Amino acid sequence: MRTIGLGLVLALAATSAGAQVPNRTALEKVVAERHDQSVRMLQEWIALPTIAAEKRNVAEGAEHMRKLALDAGFQQARIVQSGGVPGVFATLDAGAPVTLGIYFMYDVKQFDPTEWQSPPLSGTLYDRPGEGQAIRGRGAVNQKGPETAFLAALQAFKASGRKLPVNLVLVAEGEEEIASPNFPTIVADPEVAAALKKTVGVFIPAASQDADGTAGITLGAKGAVEFQLIVGGETSGKYPKNDIHSSNYARIESPAWRLVKALNTMVADDGHTPTIDGFMDNVQPLTARQKELIAQRVASSNEATEKKNLGVEQWIDNAGFQAASERFLAMPTVNIQGLVSGYTGVGGKTVLPGRAEAKLEFRLVPNMTKDEVVTKLKAHLAKRGFDDVKVVVSGGYGPNQTDENSPFIQAQKRVLDRAKIPYTITPRNAGSWPGVVFNGAPLNLPTGQFGVGRGSGAHAPNEWFLIKSSNPKIAGLDETTMLFVDYLYEVAKLGRK
């Protein structure tokens, strides 16, 4: 991680970047003039939430995404059917030698308006004391805000009649929030695959700055596989079809206990070590360099604040911060997202449940794959006779990992270095995004999340994204847009792959 002294970092950045971007000041002026239009573009997008889990705005969301691409200057954009929520594929040919891949998600997480301070689809602008003007709305930071900043960069090129320094290939999906079950199908579309093959790498715009302005370059992400285990009258005649009077449990099997027994075989008594047969076989340990990067991040983080934000007093096994941070990135997990069976209200109710369900997810590290762990889970349960426990895989993908020294990542570093924006390099995101679709075979492309700017509340109420920053070290919407401009010129230097 690099640190800087006090000062107007982003103002300095412009000067430094100016040397790399022809007539940068002119573009910066266009971005500023188009500020209100960009904010409206984001507000309109927030107002149209595509929610895959609820099948909400499926066709409308895809069509809106297609139009956003065309409006930003992509010469062609088409909807790609996948069996689920469709994808959008768009290309912008600038006649440049280098082609950059961009991944967008246009869906958002579910929301409960009663938990919000303003309507979650209103895109309300408000003041965050000490930070500046922000926009509040579902999708604000995850991922429509950062994506809008990128589109605003393209709009600025278009408005000023300037040619892009690189060609672009955009692939957008509307099922990221349900673990991208059909994204491989979209990317396997022959035209999409052929276009992506020409790119130097694929990135997703992300708001990476923390409260003190430190940005981040992320070299990979864990994979995630979401699945449910279901036991009950629907899976075996041993269990009642509905909840019945609990006295019957003396003569009728309980799906809730069966679920407990199946789950119990999947994690050790410590409550966290996976015990599914063969689950850990392909786990790659962290390298010395990865541990070093983690140590840098640990040194610059406040452990007490992090614990407080997470609402915990200790890490697993009462580990120290470095060990816990290594676990965070290195350990694959078998997480219980939720349990639901029988009576779930206040107190008790004398029923024998007719159904029990555990919602789970695997988080995978290199070199695990989705197919591998799903196959192993099923074999594990079958071997132990749990043929009455139904496994429903609702989505997922493997991990992605890109080399720190790849030209694609080096370009990101140069942009931040030149802008004098401090940043950490995170060897792997403990969360997940389907970069493996680009990063794995057959494309084997470098991938990454990249960007500046700031926001929070992904998946939570009152999600927000900074629009006008009052802190010179932190980028607002327009500064984030300009950083993407700088990045496009930097990528242009990579030469044809």
Place this chain on the structure above:
Amino acid sequence: MRTIGLGLVLALAATSAGAQVPNRTALEKVVAERHDQSVRMLQEWIALPTIAAEKRNVAEGAEHMRKLALDAGFQQARIVQSGGVPGVFATLDAGAPVTLGIYFMYDVKQFDPTEWQSPPLSGTLYDRPGEGQAIRGRGAVNQKGPETAFLAALQAFKASGRKLPVNLVLVAEGEEEIASPNFPTIVADPEVAAALKKTVGVFIPAASQDADGTAGITLGAKGAVEFQLIVGGETSGKYPKNDIHSSNYARIESPAWRLVKALNTMVADDGHTPTIDGFMDNVQPLTARQKELIAQRVASSNEATEKKNLGVEQWIDNAGFQAASERFLAMPTVNIQGLVSGYTGVGGKTVLPGRAEAKLEFRLVPNMTKDEVVTKLKAHLAKRGFDDVKVVVSGGYGPNQTDENSPFIQAQKRVLDRAKIPYTITPRNAGSWPGVVFNGAPLNLPTGQFGVGRGSGAHAPNEWFLIKSSNPKIAGLDETTMLFVDYLYEVAKLGRK
């Protein structure tokens, strides 16, 4: 079990019983004349549901119960505070040598009006094809209908200016549906305890006839203890205070897994044998006579119909009907009523839950006690280090059991024999009622559920109770009332205890 041939059983019954009840025909006429009033009394009672779990109609329900007792001829009735929903204590001194105890519950189970064919508090009268006119409403059979039949018997005495052949002591509670947490306090009231001590036994009115008219005498009931196991930020700093992003499970303990691990120690891998240390120590096996009684019941039951009604295809361990029926009455259980943790909606959601709760209940057989099993559960968890698993006992009591040959039960048999109503003797109800409060120390009284008539849907939507029976083998409201009249005269013969 005794069986009878075809014929107008209940019509015959009157003749036979007439010899035992002075001027029975006159009383029967009063009961018939008061039929509409009795139905209205039941409808008004159904319209005022006391629901302990919801603290609904606590004061109103107790006062209504007190008035019902006074209206029926009890000379005094008072509300007994207990710390929870209050009880009602009433006495009727007829100057008779024998005193009978009666237990009423005036509370009902929760209900969801959307699941009902008519408003659950309306007490709608409707036709049940092949059965006659029934009343539909929450509490209709459990227990307001049978209790109304008993009160109607007292009303008939009062209306005809006739003295009761026995004195009565009534104890009513309003927390039966939450496992009677404060009922011992009510019965321990010095005046209540002193009054009960003079009784020959305590019974609760119950509609025991099945579809072919067979009634039942029940010699006991399992005990029930309801409790919840809770793990999460509220029980230990190891867990997050709220649901947080699931990627954190790589470094933070999961309350859901901890709950699974605690539960797993409580029942064997077969999913039903309790493994809490010492839990089975005091379990009395069934006697040869109890097995014989079960065999009689098995012989007269249709296994296929029973399985169909329960929505299952097999019993535990694929047992035969006799073995399963013995288990039903003899086995204590550790039932999971419900599981709730984290995300419980459709599909999945990437959270690490901040809380996990299992709702459980023990069913106890002689000679287990509530205090014993609660102590053993806590010791079991403590021994295994589960000090972060909170045990919340929400209610419960031990089993009750009365000797088949006790004069109290013999009187019930004689009433049914004389009425030529076929009946089974059930050695123990697999369900529970707090008879142990009378049956255990220090009162050590015989207890039982007793009555004819028919109904179903306790705890379920569309609960009903038969008002006018079209089947001569099955008692409607008035015939049930008259059976209670017969019973009072039979109890009078027992002599002072």
